[in-house]
Amino acid sequence: xxxxxxxxxxxxxxxxxxxxxxxxxxxxxxxxxxxxxxxxxxxxxxxxxxxxxxxxxxxxxxxxxxxxxxxxxxxxxxxxxxxxxxxxxxxxxxx
Numbered sequence: 001x002x003x004x005x006x007x008x009x010x011x012x013x014x015x016x017x018x019x020x021x022x023x024x025x026x027x028x029x030x031x032x033x034x035x036x037x038x039x040x041x042x043x044x045x046x047x048x049x050x051x052x053x054x055x056x057x058x059x060x061x062x063x064x065x066x067x068x069x070x071x072x073x074x075x076x077x078x079x080x081x082x083x084x085x086x087x088x089x090x091x092x093x094x095x
Contacts, residue, residue, distance in 0.1 A: 019052045026051070028064055035071045 014027045028036075040050040051067065058066035 017048055017051055019048070019055050024063070026064055026067065028067060032068055032071055035075070036067060039071070039074055 011030050012027050013030050013033055014025050015033065016023050016025050018024075036050060037047055040047045043050065045053075051063075054066055054070050055063055061069070
């Protein structure tokens with residue numbers, strides 16, 4: 001058996017999670033759930049604690065969107081090459 005990463009999946013998975021003592025359902029793509037779990041482990045917190053932290057700081061944003069943006073920003077902060085893309089006038093990115 002190899003330690004190769006699992007293939008990315010765009011399949012949406014709905015999970016129930018407790019935030020501030022209340023259960024809520026969150027729908028995210030499998031790849032985002034996997035990334036959130038990895039971030040929680042790296043930060044030494046539970047997945048529920050990480051989601052609660054993101055929830056507390058999300059303002060008016062939808063929770064699922066806030067979670068996706070958190071994962072993206074975390075990835076960008078660790079991968080400097082992701083920050084070198086420039087927007088073209090047509091809205092497409094280029095290097």
